[in-house]
Amino acid sequence: MKQKLIFLFVLALLFSSIAPPIKYAHQDGQPSQATGQNLKDKLTGIVVNPGGVQRLGTADFLSGLGATPSDVATFNEVLLNDLKFAGVIDIVGKSLYPKKGLSTPAEFKPEEWAADPVKLDYLAFGRLVEGQVEAHLYDVKTKDGLISKTYRVDSIRKVAHQFADDILKKLFNIDGIASSKIAFTDGKNISIMDYDGFGQRTLVRDGSYAILPSLSPDGSRLAYISYKTGRPTIEVHSTSDGLPLGFASFPRGTTSSPQYSSDGRIAFASSKDSDAMEIYVANSDGNRARRLTNNSGTIDTSPRWNPKTGKQLAFISDRTGVPQVYIMDDDGTNVQRVLNEGGQADSPAWSPDGQFIAYTWRPSGAGSSDVYIMDIATRQILQLTRGNGSNEAPSWAPDSRHIAFQSNRTGRWEVWIMNIDGSSEIQVSKGGGRSPSWAR
Amino acid sequence: MKEVLKKLMILGAVVVWAIVASACAKPPKAQLTVSKNQIKQGESVSVEWKTQNAKEILLNGKKVGSNGTEVYTPTDSTTYEIVGRSGKKEAKDSKSVQVEVLPAGPTITLTADPGAISVGAQSTLRWSSQRAERVEIPGLGTFGPSGETKVSPTQSSTYTATAKGPGGEASASARVTVTGDPPIKIDPTRTDVVNSAAEARFKTSVRSIFFDFDKSDLRDDAKSTLDKNAQFLTSNGNNTIVFNIEGNCDPRGSEEYNLALGDKRANSAKTYLVGKGIDPSRMDVISNGKRNSKGKSEGDPTIIPSWANDRRADFIYVRGGETLRTQPPPTTPADNK
Numbered sequence: 001m002k003q004k005l006i007f008l009f010v011l012a013l014l015f016s017s018i019a020p021p022i023k024y025a026h027q028d029g030q031p032s033q034a035t036g037q038n039l040k041d042k043l044t045g046i047v048v049n050p051g052g053v054q055r056l057g058t059a060d061f062l063s064g065l066g067a068t069p070s071d072v073a074t075f076n077e078v079l080l081n082d083l084k085f086a087g088v089i090d091i092v093g094k095s096l097y098p099k100k101g102l103s104t105p106a107e108f109k110p111e112e113w114a115a116d117p118v119k120l121d122y123l124a125f126g127r128l129v130e131g132q133v134e135a136h137l138y139d140v141k142t143k144d145g146l147i148s149k150t151y152r153v154d155s156i157r158k159v160a161h162q163f164a165d166d167i168l169k170k171l172f173n174i175d176g177i178a179s180s181k182i183a184f185t186d187g188k189n190i191s192i193m194d195y196d197g198f199g200q201r202t203l204v205r206d207g208s209y210a211i212l213p214s215l216s217p218d219g220s221r222l223a224y225i226s227y228k229t230g231r232p233t234i235e236v237h238s239t240s241d242g243l244p245l246g247f248a249s250f251p252r253g254t255t256s257s258p259q260y261s262s263d264g265r266i267a268f269a270s271s272k273d274s275d276a277m278e279i280y281v282a283n284s285d286g287n288r289a290r291r292l293t294n295n296s297g298t299i300d301t302s303p304r305w306n307p308k309t310g311k312q313l314a315f316i317s318d319r320t321g322v323p324q325v326y327i328m329d330d331d332g333t334n335v336q337r338v339l340n341e342g343g344q345a346d347s348p349a350w351s352p353d354g355q356f357i358a359y360t361w362r363p364s365g366a367g368s369s370d371v372y373i374m375d376i377a378t379r380q381i382l383q384l385t386r387g388n389g390s391n392e393a394p395s396w397a398p399d400s401r402h403i404a405f406q407s408n409r410t411g412r413w414e415v416w417i418m419n420i421d422g423s424s425e426i427q428v429s430k431g432g433g434r435s436p437s438w439a440r
Numbered sequence: 441m442k443e444v445l446k447k448l449m450i451l452g453a454v455v456v457w458a459i460v461a462s463a464c465a466k467p468p469k470a471q472l473t474v475s476k477n478q479i480k481q482g483e484s485v486s487v488e489w490k491t492q493n494a495k496e497i498l499l500n501g502k503k504v505g506s507n508g509t510e511v512y513t514p515t516d517s518t519t520y521e522i523v524g525r526s527g528k529k530e531a532k533d534s535k536s537v538q539v540e541v542l543p544a545g546p547t548i549t550l551t552a553d554p555g556a557i558s559v560g561a562q563s564t565l566r567w568s569s570q571r572a573e574r575v576e577i578p579g580l581g582t583f584g585p586s587g588e589t590k591v592s593p594t595q596s597s598t599y600t601a602t603a604k605g606p607g608g609e610a611s612a613s614a615r616v617t618v619t620g621d622p623p624i625k626i627d628p629t630r631t632d633v634v635n636s637a638a639e640a641r642f643k644t645s646v647r648s649i650f651f652d653f654d655k656s657d658l659r660d661d662a663k664s665t666l667d668k669n670a671q672f673l674t675s676n677g678n679n680t681i682v683f684n685i686e687g688n689c690d691p692r693g694s695e696e697y698n699l700a701l702g703d704k705r706a707n708s709a710k711t712y713l714v715g716k717g718i719d720p721s722r723m724d725v726i727s728n729g730k731r732n733s734k735g736k737s738e739g740d741p742t743i744i745p746s747w748a749n750d751r752r753a754d755f756i757y758v759r760g761g762e763t764l765r766t767q768p769p770p771t772t773p774a775d776n777k
Contacts, residue, residue, distance in 0.1 A: 238584060251560075252725075254727040271703045277700040287564075301697060301699070
């Protein structure tokens with residue numbers, strides 16, 4: 001079953017990547033680099049039903065001894081939202097179910113869930129009892145139990161997230177994002193929240209001007225830019241206790257855009273040795289910094305690792321007069337311009353699977369931006385946000401299937417998340433938020 | 441014979457008396473008190489004993505006088521026992537003192553590598569501690585139990601790291617010796633203090649410059665402003681002023697791109713001023729990016745808020761300069777012709 005799914009998935013990828021000839025039309029004002037429906041289809045194929053159309057039902061979990069009704073309601077809501085946002089599988093509406101809730105395998109009658117109109121492939125159900133959740137996932141057609149697991153509850157939301165991720169792992173071998181975290185700034189302090197906006201807490205009370213938070217890929221460390229010393233410098237804190245970790249201090253120039261690689265190195269931009277920003281790669285504590293670019297009077301900034309290889313960086317350079325997206329190897333060689341759009345390109349973000357670069361773009365001089373995505377292999381681009389205020393600073397979810405960004409469409413900067421084809425935009429921060437950084 | 445008998449009788453009487461006396465001797469008594477039954481580790485307890493009729497007195501096996509007081513600082517819970525013996529008879533008394541064991545205090549080591557640097561160079565302070573929740577280094581901040589940080593002192597300094605944990609605190613120090621000349625070439629005696637007269641002159645004479653959208657090139661109006669700024673900054677009494685050049689941007693674009701653009705704008709101004717003979721060590725460049733932007737539309741530099749006003753480099757007095765001894769000649773009344 002699983003092999004068949006993977007085969008179908010690979011086949012879908014192969015077909016969708018056969019792109020028509022790329023056409024470049026340089027036109028300042030409208031992005032035109034081979035935009036196309038086929039990239040949209042490819043991205044939608046990655047996000048929605050990558051294993052073919054499958055139907056999952058989530059019967060309401062029921063309340064056993066010692067469970068509170070509010071925990072049961074929260075659990076059912078979080079599980080459904082996680083699976084819906086994951087987008088991998090069709091979630092069949094509860095109105096079609098033969099019964100609303102189901103708590104134990106003894107009550108599970110596969111026939112009634114396989115019949116019209118519900119016609120499920122899989123059914124999740126279970127119950128909450130004091131201090132634990134008994135959760136089940138059944139294959140309705142084969143009647144096989146795929147998951148039967150008892151989760152200890154310290155937070156009911158956390159358990160729902162874990163079960164949602166366990167379902168995705170079991171059915172599609174996908175590492176889900178239900179338990180992932182997003183860091184962001186309000187301009188003074190750095191906060192972190194669950195990917196769905198709940199569980200928000202302040203991680204670092206900086207108090208000066210605190211911007212550009214960046215979590216390490218494993219989520220253990222947070223780097224950001226602080227004006228505590230009077231000039232912008234890198235601060236690094238542990239995310240478990242919020243305490244500062246040592247980082248090299250640069251007594252002059254401007255330093256920005258810290259970003260950790262998965263092997264613990266840090267890339268950043270700084271004018272500490274020069275008259276304009278250059279890109280450096282250093283040890284995790286900022287020592288042994290190696291300069292990768294050397295262009296006097298030219299901006300090279302916003303380095304972002306290719307998380308797949310850990311050997312390449314995307315970055316922004318204005319070496320041709322306008323800021324555009326470039327890539328290079330992590331020793332500074334093989335520099336390639338990958339975007340030829342004019343206008344102002346900004347804030348690149350390389351997908352964890354290495355295939356795509358999301359970025360911000362706006363026509364020259366325009367007041368607002370939108371989030372775009374580029375397929376690196378074909379250089380095709382696709383606009384993801386449109387006509388809704390300014391949308392900026394994309395950050396990839398660890399699953400390469402979702403993107404967080406900042407939008408001011410509500411009149412205030414807030415963190416939003418969406419699928420990589422631009423669908424399912426959801427506001428997740430509530431009290432203001434900028435510069436999201438998404439990690440495990 | 442009578443004499444002998446008398447002696448025997450006396451002897452016998454003495455023996456009988458001795459036997460009776462020894463049989464009827466009062467039994468020994470012993471009593472022991474402690475000042476506290478329970479103490480914390482490190483505290484002391486006083487042990488007092490009293491005995492009667494005892495010939496040999498032992499306190500926990502050690503010979504002592506019949507009455508007395510000793511002060512002990514036991515590390516573990518201890519029983520104190522007094523034994524009074526008289527012949528085969530003995531008396532005992534004992535009291536226990538419970539010692540509450542505290543969690544062990546933290547330990548810390550701190551090193552500076554290298555221990556000697558030249559001015560402007562860095563030394564790495566490394567610390568590692570046990571049983572500590574955090575480590576505080578005055579002047580540097582609060583850190584995790586183990587870690588390192590760079591320091592670049594301008595004069596020889598001793599750093600003290602204090603590890604704090606549930607069991608108390610512990611400190612360790614490391615010294616960084618600084619050798620060589622201070623980095624600022626200009627006369628420090630004239631630049632190390634804020635001179636309010638010089639600051640006031642600076643504020644009225646040195647003007648901000650403005651930039652085009654996404655540009656750091658100096659416009660003609662910016663160059664003429666910089667020429668006047670340079671004239672002031674090289675004049676007597678002002679040529680020791682140390683100042684910052686702060687680059688600013690309008691709000692369009694990301695924080696990071698605008699940090700880079702603000703940095704480039706401030707550096708354009710610095711390069712121009714160096715060309716006009718101002719020592720680069722008098723100028724420090726700071727980028728504010730879009731931090732201070734206020735504009736919502738283009739406008740022009742004289743309008744606040746406006747994007748055109750947001751895109752600028754400001755000059756900020758830091759220190760130095762002199763109070764001018766000779767006041768400038770009084771201004772003559774304006775000629776109305």
